Amino acid sequence: MSAYILRRLVSAIAVMAMVGAFVFLLLRLAPGDPAAIIAGRNATAEIIANIREQLGLNAPLPVQFIHWVRQMLGGDFGISIFSGRPVLELISQRLEPTISLAILTMMFSVSVGVSFGVVAAWRSGRLVDRLLAAFSALGYSVPVFVVGYFLVYFLAIRTHWLPVQGYVQINQGLGLWFVHLILPTLALSLGFIAFIARVTRASMLEVISEDYIRTAAAKGASSYSILFHHALKNAGVPILTVIGISFAYLIGGVVLTETVFNIPGIGRLVVDAINNRDYPIIQSVLILTSGLYVLINLAVDLAYSLIDPRIRY
């Protein structure tokens, strides 16, 4: 297994290097000029040219690329063109909100989504199954910003139960941290619950028609035991895959949710950086998130062997 893990880690580095090179070139070839944005709408061409020179943007592309690669190999992610702050500092400020939102969303979505999926499979074709199917269709099709504004209106503006927006760091109080994340978690979870519920239902339907399930029922096992101990464990591999993909997606930043609830996460950091052409931030975030993607997928692959002993690496 260790050889497998090593291979995957090496592939992660290769993926990060390819993403880095691709993003570097793409950004430089895309229209836009950070110097012009820094200088402002009413700056003259002379001022813009001076700033461009200062930022080193006039150097030939290969020279800029080599300089950047050297920086990265030395573990230096560079300085934000705009704020003048180290990119790693800016990213670390944004990691906590993103990870907090991702973990809460996954905890809520998995517990509700899997339960819904199991119940839907158990009561396949009946009213509960149909209601859950309708809920899933709704969860897929309603955009997160619609759900978000709806929740804000009823749970924040009308009732003042929850805050409209913002994020409070966990070290400023667990209660405040949690209440600021309730609405974004609910808004974001709707789609994931629907997704996980449908995959769980499909996977469970395959399993509960197996002979060993019938045997367990014949031996007098309870419905709970059959569903959650015998069936769910064997239906777990595709569900785990979906959870892994969803978590990796969430770690990459969920721009719409972060925007609607003013959560200062990774997604907004990247969008702001793209609008400003803040190259060091965009490059660094994309490289790091690509690495995270690979690592999360690796963790999911390793988890397969825990729920299914037949899988070996």
Place this chain on the structure above:
Amino acid sequence: MTITRREIIKAGLAAGTALSMPTILRAQTPDDARTVRWVASNVFVFDPIISVTAGYHAYQIYDTLFALDSKGMPQPQMVGKWSLSEDKKTYTFQLREGLTFHDGSPVTAADCVASIRRWSQVDSGGKLIMAIVKDISKENEKTFTITLNEPLPLLIPLLASSGGYYLAIMREKDATLPPTEQVTANIGSGPFKFNNALANPGVSFTYDRNEQYIPRQEPADGYAGGKVAKVDRVVWRVISDQQTAVAALQAGEVDFLATPPSDLYPLIESDPNLALENVNESGRVMFVSMNFLQSPFDNAKARQAMLHLIDQEAIMLAAGFNPKYFRPVKSIFGNSTPYSNDENTGWYKKGGDPEKAKQLFQEAGYTDEKVVILQSTDWPTASKAAEYLAFTLRKIGVNAELAPSDWGGVAKRRANKGPIEDGGWNIYVNDWTDAELDNPISVPLFRANGADAFFGWPKNDQYEVLRAKWVKIETLQERKALAREMQSLAWDFVSNVMLGQYFEPIARRKSLTGLVHFHAAYWPMWNMQKASA
């Protein structure tokens, strides 16, 4: 296991308490009435000499030698006394007593001299001063002089100007950095101190009251007068979604919203706790620049056609401005400056004159070539104005084509002087602070010196001769007369076409009062106060 009714009630009460926690915690914050939560756009550059956009942040922490009052007149601010020699060439400035930087060091004449030198490398007004300066030097710790080779009646207004690159007084060690290297220490001598430890770019910035600041005794008047910080802290939050920002204002999570979207004005006006207030009384002027180097606008007739074509009211409505908050502009000097006038404005007609425009395009020899309009899609009003302009041009047979991109793309492309085939352009929409249109020397928009002019590169030698006279004139009346002469020419060769003047009221909770009104771009944090919740 059985659950009793009593246990259900207990659980319900516990859940209710947990859900209402934010409200309870907000009410218990001890300094809530001394903290203003302020929503404005992100601060991404901190040095006002690097970018004019830094002014919104910098105006709170860096003080100025002079400042413009609410009538646009320069008044001493950091300067206590000043005098002019008999030959009108030497200015002597003495700083007020007790001025200190936020790091505790005193403000000295050397700091002022270094700041003036740095500012004058980027600002057109500063460059003008340096072009005729003989010496700028400190006399003693609190006194410095500016000696010129010839009189410059505009010197004090140029030092006081809040438009463009304003003269922020920094520590000498910061001000000796090249103007292209950003000062990020954020240490000024103004009424608010930047809290570097709490700065979170893209999220929030915190400004604390400078307890050492000694305000002038006069009442606040525009950017002049006493800058009294009446709150302990201002937390500047960045909320990128406007709908969310307004919701936060309604819920009492923030007190001030710098630029609420105009489509939500009715919602704000209907809320008994909220108010719209037009603090920037001069607003901004939206205009169209045309490329003098490329056909068809290399021909004056085609540019005149644009002047006749534009229906200012229709285009401002199409751009999404509220009719209560815009008005037409007929003067190159805007609406709110002393030089605004009606010289040679016969072209203005409510509803525009498309027939006349069509005829002028024909006289210009227009033959269906493509007219590319740069459209900044991340600037909604300018984007919609560009769309409407394209629609209007197509209606009179002009082959208008939109080139959409974000502002970053427009900013890069507008610098391209080449033909359309090589990525050039014909028209783009921009705006300018109306109050700044009082200064044809510092504001690049007034230039018509070809390659050195603003994007579009207008050229008219006769106009440039008149513009050069501006700095020599001593009296307001003479400058007003010159303004008329300049405008008469300007509306003949047509460097830009005005779309309208617009105002952006701020939205505030009614508990926040005392906001300073002004005629420029930056919202001052001083003087405002907040009633207890």
